[in-house]
Amino acid sequence: MRDGVSPHFAIIYQVSGAVIGELMQTEQDTLKTTPNRLHPKQGEVIDRSTTIRFTFDGVKYIAHPGDTVASALTAAGVKVLSRSFKYHRPRGLLCCAGHCPNCLVQIGDEPNVRACMRSVEAGMDVRAQNVWPSLNRDLLSLTQLGSRLMPVGFYYKTFIRPKKLWPLYEHTLRHAAGLGEVDIDTPSGKFDKQYLHTDVVVVGSGPAGISAALGAAEGGAQVLLFDENSALGGHLRFTVPLHSSLPSQVSKDLPELLEALSQQPNVTAFTDTSVLGWYQDNWLCAAKGARLFKIRTKSVVVATGAYETPLIFDNNDLPGVMLGSAAQRLLHLFGVLPGRQVVIVTANEDGWDVAADLQALGVNVAAIVDEREHNACSSPYRDGLANIGVPVFYRHTIREAIGSSAVSGAKIVRLDGRGEIAPATTQVLQCDLIVTSMGWTPATELLYMAGGKSEYSADRAETVPVSTPPGIYVAGRAAGIHAVDSQITEAWQAGSNAATFAGFGEFDELAAQASDISEPRRTSERVCVPGKKKRFVCYCEDVTDEDVETAIAEGYDSIELLKRYSTISMGPCQGAMCSMNTIHLCARANGRTVQETGTTTARPPIAPVTLGALAGQNVEPVQTTPIHQWHLDHGANMMVAGLWLRPNHYGDPAAEAVCVRKQGGLIDVSPLGKLQLTGPGVPKLLERIYTNQWHNLRVGRVRYGVMCNDEGVVLNDGVCAHLKDETWYMTTTSTGATAVFEWLQWWLQSGWGEGVHLTDLTDTYAAFNLAGPQSRTVLEKLTARNLANKAFPYMRIRSAKIADVPCQLLRIGFTGELAYEVHCPSGYALHVWEALMDVGRELGIAPFGLEAQRILRLEKGHIIVGQDTDAMSDPLSANMAWAVKLNKPDFLGKPSLMRISAEGPKQLLVGFKMVDPDVVPAEGLQVVAPEVDGRLKIIGWVTSSRFSPTLEEAIGLCWLPADLASQNGASFTIRMGGDLKAAHVHHGAFYDPSGERLRM
Amino acid sequence: MNTSKTPIKLTPLYSIAQRLGATFTEQRGWRIPEVYTTLKAEIAAAQEGLALADETPNGKLLLEGDQAESVLMDTLKLGALKVNEGHDGIYRLRNDLFFISTPPGREANARKKLTTASAAAEQFVTVTDITHGRAEIRVIGPDSQELLSKVCGLDFHPSAFPNETAKQSSLAKTTQLIIRRDIGGVPAFSIIGAQSLGAYIWDTMVEAGREFEILPTGRAALAALGV
Ligand code: FES
């Protein structure tokens, strides 16, 4: 054993390939039979007329439509479905209701599927997950031997030293822990979402939920009823007494309730739908498979029922230890025997119901172990079962489940007068199934999220709601009501109240939401039976009662701290199986009451949900210009710019750039932001939002402007044209259009809106920039407007018909050539573009894309806001000082710019050329300089760089310390990979520095 | 001057219609799909299921200003409208902002009339023609509410969104103006938003509408339905 490597991991990695092969070769290629399938019975949900086949870990099984993966496997006698998270202990069905981690499997490429909730489909490939090499021989279970290395909070304690081994620890732990695997190559499925609006939402469709829905609907409200199960009815679907000779109180209720529901048009029911959370103002979120519902309702009835609470005892996680309600689900819904010989451990009449059910279906009830006195039991089956010879042990409980990978027996013990284990009273009973029915934990997560409160009733050993926020109602077991008759009557009233709250009818003050509940106790305060082996509190996270004690002893004694430290209740079931038991253990260890101990905060999602369902449809908005199809038809290589899809080039960007310089080119600049500003207040607004002067811009003229925020940081730039007396036309950068529109709206609504109307015309006009020496000639063929330099000089705007379409022409450009920007109504875009191309082609004009434009603008030394500037860049430093007029009255950013101006910028954006003209440094590379000790210090960075086809050398823009940047020709060094490349500062435009060509 | 072709206006959904094999017709200078599949199927989809139509050619004006309401009342003899309410193609979006929908080709006249009226009344009111700037897609049919509930958080039940109501909302992650304009008792909603997003909205609707067997519907079917 090497330093710090745990022995069990060493063992794992020493297993040879041959041994692994042998271990894997355990399954046969035969179809498994279903020895545990019962004869058909009423109420079952399977269709026995046909069978379907599926595989589990490569072995073939049969199922009936309606079977879940878990029911089909149980019918075939499979007990182990998964391995536990940390210790890799075998786990089998516990709750059969989607409320524990014990049946998580991988189905196809979908991990973490609850086998007890997923219906079998023909050909399904079901696999155990987090096992190595196989489910039945999981070598990772050897970690149990070294579990001292993984005590509670082990990630703070072990695997820390020596530090250098952490990569090994991490790799090993990741291999050993975790759930299923996501195959990143799996194509994302189809997910979507739907918004629902209603008056009343009822969550849970047991007798209480259905009754509440009926109560609300009869009041006239529209009701949405949700249930996570595949059919409505809640526990009435599987708590149907089978003994015809025994009284049946409830069997008649479900059909009646369902019939009433079917007659009620105001109720819409959703099955297989988990409500995941409650949010402000009665906004609920629910998931049904691949669809996410976002639900807005006026009121909510929480009829979510209760979780049956597991008992903590030695080996309580052994496959074959099952909750009573789970056994009943298997029997009644799927006609499956969960075992052949059962020991029932109980503290209430529910356990006796299960015993009666199992006995009636031919299971040998080896014993009923009831912790109560004989006379405390009021089950209608008590005497009947005793009379037919079922052994009953009153004042007894279970101490240990016996077995290695499944239950083979149970050790039971007697309780003394104080309820403690009486010494030397252990008995061993043979059995293959241990059913526990010890009590209930109300499923009140939604109630808590909504701000409701519960209190612990020591008499009933359950929490009972004591306050609910307006519009939130609780019904059924969630409200502590177990008797079906009471559930139905109380819930009806809750539904009716919810409808009234939603505006239907008058409140009946006398009809209390939940009347005083005086029910017999159903829940035991005994949550843990001490012993010598592992006793699991939290199945999801593999936390034992000893871990809880250790954590509390280490000081994590508040329930919230205990949760975070131990990770209890943070697993897939989100505490459904462990929260209440933990509170009891914590209370006991601290010598406090359960009420004083409190609860942890309930947060969404209550039930597991796929990220796909949360993400919804796999679509993102895409903006296309009106001539998008033309670009595609002409071989454009498209690129994403913001939400826009734009031509990057049409094959050869350098050639496109050269063509613009020599003859001309046409670029689609439709994404440019275009804003119309009207009104007498516009000049004042422009003075405030731009850094330069505007009041003196005459009609027909265009000016470049820079916008800054209050900190003097460059936000956007563009030109603004004075169209008519009180009409201005502003352009912004393409990706900044929406932001500038919102920025201006904000200021207009914050006191600067006097005499200004703002309209976004970005989409109303398509825009094309025709650049190059031939551009005037091309345009002249398409318009009657006089385009001569004198009549239409640089930085002017004119209305003109181009190819018979009314357009605005702006004599501006980004390329440094004579250029016209044609803005035409979008519907005419293709007509105008094609007209320009048709005429231009003869004169050597070609379309050019963004890449050529980037080359051309760089040759002119023009910056791109957002590429050459960042969230710290001010215009004085970014080579735009010429566009800042600090002597004008206040404007956005002025105080900051005054300060920067006074102190002098520290960094400057400046042009550079490479000493080696063929070396183009990538954008983002660092500019470095040696320090005294010889180490290299980062002193700047490259923001733009290209090989200029016109100058035939590499050029760029970079940020440099101000003193260096201000020396034209100064040398500096750029770090490129491991090399240092020399460059020198270049002031002014690289191409046509005097700007003659654009004024031609 | 050298122009050979007569200018024709294309909607942002033109290429999609071409790909779908639509036949085209002209409506006030706009080239729009006449029939995508069969007239009968398209009418049936609109009346009994779900149909999607490109109505971008409809004229669209924005009227902005504190006095916009009084200009409208004087010019069109329009009664008072609350925000989100509409009447006869005029919808109040904000206290000081109205959206005006006209049949194709009528927007220029409407604009002129309103501009003249504002000038005459010496009111600071801005009338802007945004016809070219907005795609207009109409979702028609009994399933249209259900379809919209998949892409937009608004409540489309008639009690919450009556006919002739206009609301601005996020729809499929974009900002859209949604106007309920039933067609002879059949629920129908116009979705009006940036033309650059038109193809995206159309595709998103088609995808979301697959479960309802949504069918693109051309001008001929709309005309048969009285639009
Ligand atoms: S047994 Fe399936 S979730 Fe509990």
Ligand code: FES
């Ligand atoms: S048992 Fe699931 S989180 Fe504890």
